[in-house]
Amino acid sequence: MTSPKEVDPFASHGKLFEQGKADMYNACEWGNYCRVQATGAGSRQVGRRAIVTYSALVVAPDSPVYTPQQLANRTIGVPFYFGTHYIALHMLEGFLRREEIKLCRAPNGSRYRLAALMKGELDATTLTEPHITLAEKKGCRIICSAFFHGTEVASERVDAETYAAFNRAVREAVRRINADKRAYLHYFIDYHAKTDPEIAALKVDDLRESRLVVCDPAPIPLDEMHRSISSTRTCSATPTRRRSRGKEPPPAWPFDLRFRGSA
DSSP, rough: OOOOOOTTTTSTTTTHHHTTTEEEEEEEEEHHHHHHHHHHOEEEEEOSSSSEEEEEEEOOOOOOOGGGGGGGTTTTEEETTTTHHHHHHHHHTTTTGGGGGGGEEEESSHHHHHHHHHSSSSSSSEEEHHHHHHHHTTTEEEEEEEOOHHHEETTSSSHHHHHHHHHHHHHHHHHHHHGGGGGGGGGHHHHHHTTTTTHOOOGGGGOOOGEEEOOOOOOOOOEEEHHHHHHHHHTTOOSSOOOOOSSSOOOOSSOOGGGTTTO
């Protein structure tokens, strides 16, 4: 599958929200622009999350690719509507024409994409930590890397006061993490350890503090918002079908400006 238009943007992020089982979730900013357009549950973005995700485009140890230019017309596996889908395009467009970037749908979860890469099913793929570290230990090469923002999406039941209280707690967490990043690196390992023995074998010393980045949650600056919306549309990843469950129609604007003072 080579087009995100064939994929449900709610297959993972926002799935429970659309079913009425959650009132808030976060995901990459670009994917959430698509989700709030396609929502059938009246979702809207309310602010940027604190997590700034590090992502890398990686090739296998025996790959002939050493630079981004060499990925022209090669199969790059990405999880459509995830941040690592959009960041792959942003990173490669500095080196290749859009028609030379050949993306295909790869499984959600870096563990599965790394396995496909090592089996030779993909020429390259995008990963996040701790699987970038694991890939490097396997001999894989990072071709390019970048950080990306995410946003919070909320229902009408989350008002400005509630969101402000939520963000006070998040800011305290940001302060603690930035004061001693090393003390929190083990969570990268702990989260996956029970299901992934290779990750369980990693040590905190294997991980880089520079890849753990958090900042205070904040409103999305309008100029950045417009650029992000524009880039999302040009990558042909904006759903054209609006979902409906008999509720209010999706908002025409992708960000609820009433929350700008609460983020």
